[in-house]
Amino acid sequence: MRKTMVTALLVLLLLSSAASAAEKTEDIIKGCVFPGWGQFSTGRYTRGAVMMGTSLISLAVIGGLTMQYNRHIDSYEDASKGYAQATYVGDAVEYYSQMTDAWNDADDAYTSRNIALGILAGMYVWSILDITLGPEASTPPVAMEIRPDGFMVVKTFTF
Secondary structure: OHHHHHHHHHHHHHHHHHHOOHHHHHHHHHHHHOOOHHHHHHOOHHHHHHHHHHHHHHHHHHHHHHHHHHHHHHHHHHHHHHHHHOOOHHHHHHHHHHHHHHHHHHHHHHHHHHHHHHHHHHHHHHHHHHHHHOOOOOOOOEEEEEEOOEEEEEEOOOO
16 A cells, blocks of 8 residues: 555656656645645645645654553453463453453554554645646735834735
């Protein structure tokens, strides 16, 4: 899956770099590094914020679910050792119950983590496709220009 994803991204990058200016290629590379970064550099701030926010939340969820998965696997291994060393049937039944519960919890965490990974991959694909095939960003009529001594509100006119 990773090889396919990397290959698809490289093909998109090569096709777009041949047909686009160097600036657009730079935005595509930024989108490959982190979803939404390319949108920010092209002036599509709302899309960039949605992509970055969703990606950051996905990364946090992936990290949390990975830690939960590892804890459940550790619980499973502890219960499995207890089950193997149990000499009383009641203890064996209790350890077996703990093993199955830990295994089911680990499986749920693994499945949820894969869903979060899919969402993150979708953000990467959306980011690159949006920069490659999406409309050019328009300049807002009113913008704020940040300067070292403060800021200035700027109005732009198009003819």
